[in-house]
Amino acid sequence: SQQGEEDPQALSIQEGENATMNCSYKTSINNLQWYRQNSGRGLVHLILIRSNEREKHSGRLRVTLDTSKKSSSLLITASRAADTASYFCATVANQAGTALIFGKGTTLSVSS
Amino acid sequence: KAGVTQTPRYLIKTRGQQVTLSCSPISGHRSVSWYQQTPGQGLQFLFEYFSETQRNKGNFPGRFSGRQFSNSRSEMNVSTLELGDSALYLCASSQSGRADLEVYEQYFGPGTRLTVT
Numbered sequence: 479s480q481q482g483e484e485d486p487q488a489l490s491i492q493e494g495e496n497a498t499m500n501c502s503y504k505t506s507i508n509n510l511q512w513y514r515q516n517s518g519r520g521l522v523h524l525i526l527i528r529s530n531e532r533e534k535h536s537g538r539l540r541v542t543l544d545t546s547k548k549s550s551s552l553l554i555t556a557s558r559a560a561d562t563a564s565y566f567c568a569t570v571a572n573q574a575g576t577a578l579i580f581g582k583g584t585t586l587s588v589s590s
Numbered sequence: 591k592a593g594v595t596q597t598p599r600y601l602i603k604t605r606g607q608q609v610t611l612s613c614s615p616i617s618g619h620r621s622v623s624w625y626q627q628t629p630g631q632g633l634q635f636l637f638e639y640f641s642e643t644q645r646n647k648g649n650f651p652g653r654f655s656g657r658q659f660s661n662s663r664s665e666m667n668v669s670t671l672e673l674g675d676s677a678l679y680l681c682a683s684s685q686s687g688r689a690d691l692e693v694y695e696q697y698f699g700p701g702t703r704l705t706v707t
Contacts, residue, residue, distance in 0.1 A: 511695060520594070520680060520698035566633065575645040576684045576694050577623045580633035 484567060484584040491588055497554040499584040501567030502547075508570065510543060510550050511578065515564045524552075524565075557588045592617065594699035596681050602705045608669040611702045615662050615683030621645075622664040623696065624656060627678040636679075639664055668704075676706045 485500045503510065509528045513521040527534045527543045527550065534541045540553040554561055564585045568578040595614045603609050615622050623646075624636040635648040639658035656666040662683075668675055682696035 513698075518678065518701075518703070520700045521682075521696075523695035523697070526695055575623075575638045575640060576621050576696065577635050577638040577646045577648075578625075578682075578696060579635060580625075582632045 484565070484581045486584060487582065488585045489587070491557055491586070493558055493588055493590045495557055495588075497557050497561070497586055497588070499552045499565050499586070501550045501552070501581055503550075503567070503569050503581075504548065505569075507545070511568045512539075512541060512550075512552050513566045513568060513580075515566065515583070517563075521566065554586075557586075559588050559590045562586060562588050594681060594683050594697050596679075596699035596702050598702060599700065600703045600705075602707065603671050604707050605671055605673060607671050608667060609671060609704060610665055610667045611679055611681075611704075613664045613666075613681030613683075613699060615664070615681075616685075616697055619683035619685050619697070620662055621684040621694075622658055622662060623682045623684070624664070624666050625680040625682065626650075627680060627701075628674075628676070633680075636666065671706045673706050676704060678703050 483502050491497055509526055511526045512524040514524055515521045525536045525541050527541050529545055538555045543550045564583045566580045566583040568580045597612045621640045623638040625633050627633045637656050638646040642658045653669045658664045678701045680698055680701045682698045684694050684696045
């Protein structure tokens with residue numbers, strides 16, 4: 479079953495614009511991660527935010543976490559065509575290990 | 591360090607056959623997880639191994655099985671293949687041994703694209 483649900487499912491923007499994706503999850507978490515997947519390939523880890531953090535930055539990425547609303551957002555600033563990909567949020571399945579439960583993802587298309 | 595490798599990259603099988611997929615984690619990583627990705631169901635967790643023990647298992651039928659070897663390499667097996675097993679199978683390795691506040695991002699391989707006809 480999906481733990482997170484991303485919104486929107488698809489997003490189309492122009493280069494230079496900002497892209498915002500949202501994720502909601504169901505259970506309590508220790509941290510939340512965001513991954514990117516280029517068409518049909520493996521996933522690449524983008525950023526991890528812990529439950530005691532509210533905001534985190536990495537380059538052009540900004541992630542926020544609201545544990546009271548069980549939601550997170552990923553902002554990509556000044557988007558580039560190379561940012562075209564699917565983006566997934568993920569949380570740990572349970573405390574016994576590191577396996578992840580993914581949302582359905584947001585497909586971002588950046589046109590030049 | 592070399593990344594996570596998966597073999598084969600592409601595979602075509604017929605219904606009823608069985609298949610074995612292989613994953614070599616990043617050197618030093620002891621946790622290996624497997625995921626199935628389909629257009630309809632998205633990314634779904636199959637199982638996780640740590641030090642040759644299955645630590646977590648997703649909601650998949652018993653036709654899906656796996657194992658991990660002493661060198662952390664892992665294999666997954668699907669018996670009696672069905673059309674619905676057509677998917678991208680992703681393997682990921684992680685450095686951390688337990689889910690805590692330490693960073694434990696997962697490193698994914700390129701996947702094995704399985705087509706069942």
